[in-house]
Amino acid sequence: MKETKNIESLCVQAGYDPKNGQERIPAISQSITFKYDKTQDVQDLFDLKVPGHFYSRLSNPTVEVLEKKITALEGGIGALALSSGQAAATIAFLTLAQAGDHIVSANNIYGGIHSLLASTLKRMGIATSFVRYDDLAGVEEAIQENTKAIYAETISNPSAEVIDIQGLADIAHRHHIPLIVDNTFATPVLCRPFDYGADLVIHSTSKYIDGHATSIGGIIVDSGNYDWAQGKTPLLTEKDPAYHGLSYTESFGPLAYLTRARAVYLRDLGASLSPFNAFLTNLGAETLALRMEKHSENALKVAKFLQGHEKVDWVRYPFLEDSPSYENAKKYLKAGSGVLSFGVKGGREEAARVIDNLNFISLVVHVADVRSHALHPASSTHRQLSDQDLAAAGIDKNLIRLSVGIEDPQDIIEDLDQALRA
Numbered sequence: 001m002k003e004t005k006n007i008e009s010l011c012v013q014a015g016y017d018p019k020n021g022q023e024r025i026p027a028i029s030q031s032i033t034f035k036y037d038k039t040q041d042v043q044d045l046f047d048l049k050v051p052g053h054f055y056s057r058l059s060n061p062t063v064e065v066l067e068k069k070i071t072a073l074e075g076g077i078g079a080l081a082l083s084s085g086q087a088a089a090t091i092a093f094l095t096l097a098q099a100g101d102h103i104v105s106a107n108n109i110y111g112g113i114h115s116l117l118a119s120t121l122k123r124m125g126i127a128t129s130f131v132r133y134d135d136l137a138g139v140e141e142a143i144q145e146n147t148k149a150i151y152a153e154t155i156s157n158p159s160a161e162v163i164d165i166q167g168l169a170d171i172a173h174r175h176h177i178p179l180i181v182d183n184t185f186a187t188p189v190l191c192r193p194f195d196y197g198a199d200l201v202i203h204s205t206s207k208y209i210d211g212h213a214t215s216i217g218g219i220i221v222d223s224g225n226y227d228w229a230q231g232k233t234p235l236l237t238e239k240d241p242a243y244h245g246l247s248y249t250e251s252f253g254p255l256a257y258l259t260r261a262r263a264v265y266l267r268d269l270g271a272s273l274s275p276f277n278a279f280l281t282n283l284g285a286e287t288l289a290l291r292m293e294k295h296s297e298n299a300l301k302v303a304k305f306l307q308g309h310e311k312v313d314w315v316r317y318p319f320l321e322d323s324p325s326y327e328n329a330k331k332y333l334k335a336g337s338g339v340l341s342f343g344v345k346g347g348r349e350e351a352a353r354v355i356d357n358l359n360f361i362s363l364v365v366h367v368a369d370v371r372s373h374a375l376h377p378a379s380s381t382h383r384q385l386s387d388q389d390l391a392a393a394g395i396d397k398n399l400i401r402l403s404v405g406i407e408d409p410q411d412i413i414e415d416l417d418q419a420l421r422a
């Protein structure tokens with residue numbers, strides 16, 4: 001393929017460059033294992049001396065196509081695809097933090113990752129301080145001697161707030177730690193966090209990258225900009241007895257982080273992406289640029305419609321001029337993506353009633369695919385959060401999360417109007 005940096009071309013063509021006579025569409029390598037001629041070949045693979053596939057828990061040619069495509073889209077040096085966005089987050093944290101360590105996270109993050117940090121990793125000895133995403137002084141104050149990363153979402157799920165990536169990156173780098181950004185809602189089409197100083201990007205590819213709600217998946221991308229050898233990440237610099245005493249930074253240089261993530265956690269935890277899901281996700285990604293444009297255009301129309309509606313209390317969408325995120329949105333995003341939230345006048349029951357009256361927009365526990373969906377987070381995705389945590393995450397009890405699809409916007413607007421009036 002000709003060298004290009006154009007995002008629309010990369011969506012379609014990056015990740016796979018067929019040789020003479022090869023399939024034009026990347027094949028589904030539905031094989032667990034791969035054949036070699038000599039024991040030495042396999043030994044070299046196990047010692048991580050040469051690249052190559054030997055067991056699909058660790059790597060697979062179809063999965064690799066997706067890894068290369070997302071690497072190109074984000075402008076990184078490599079990627080590790082995983083079985084879900086949750087797996088991507090878990091392994092992103094575990095690759096650099098262990099018991100006794102600490103993470104600083106924005107408080108307005110996806111419910112599943114909030115639970116991961118606040119509960120599961122906490123029980124494993126990794127503590128997290130949650131701070132307001134827009135309080136940079138508070139973020140800096142929360143950093144401790146044992147802090148290993150700052151974590152935040154480009155556009156938060158479900159509150160659709162936009163972070164100051166550069167501001168957070170500057171703080172992280174002053175303290176010699178990496179900034180990890182979850183870029184799921186923006187996608188590299190609307191924002192490339194590495195351009196503003198983020199060091200690692202993670203995605204739930206189950207959302208816009210797949211785009212059709214067929215395949216759960218996740219990915220971690222390394223920018224190549226963070227110097228893992230500088231000593232703040234002993235898991236990467238010190239000799240690992242679980243890998244013949246090698247040091248990842250000494251043996252793999254800039255790829256130290258991704259190598260440890262794959263070699264240790266796919267080996268030990270096994271959260272690998274299936275070749276079939278990788279194939280479908282890659283197919284979806286081919287139209288990502290087109291879809292993000294249409295999702296964003298529709299969502300802005302719907303947001304403006306809701307803003308003028310008598311039954312609506314408030315609307316949050318990054319590109320509404322009165323949005324607290326408007327300045328960050330203009331600075332970091334090409335467009336606002338497809339997710340918005342709004343408050344129904346009344347409370348929990350009124351919000352639930354609106355959802356029950358929708359008939360074009362469907363009630364599903366998912367966002368960010370071609371169809372329009374609505375959900376009431378307080379009674380679903382964020383159900384495990386206490387009222388206090390809900391408030392801290394910016395989720396009101398009357399909040400409806402709306403994932404605006406790529407249908408004709410008039411159909412979406414008419415359905416909302418009748419449901420609000422019913």
Ligand SMILES: *Cc1c(COP(=O)(O)O)cnc(C)c1O
Binds near residue numbers: 185
């Ligand atoms: C959905 C989501 C996740 C979790 O991804 P799964 O693929 O469902 O495991 C993580 N981060 C964000 C921002 C999400 O929207």
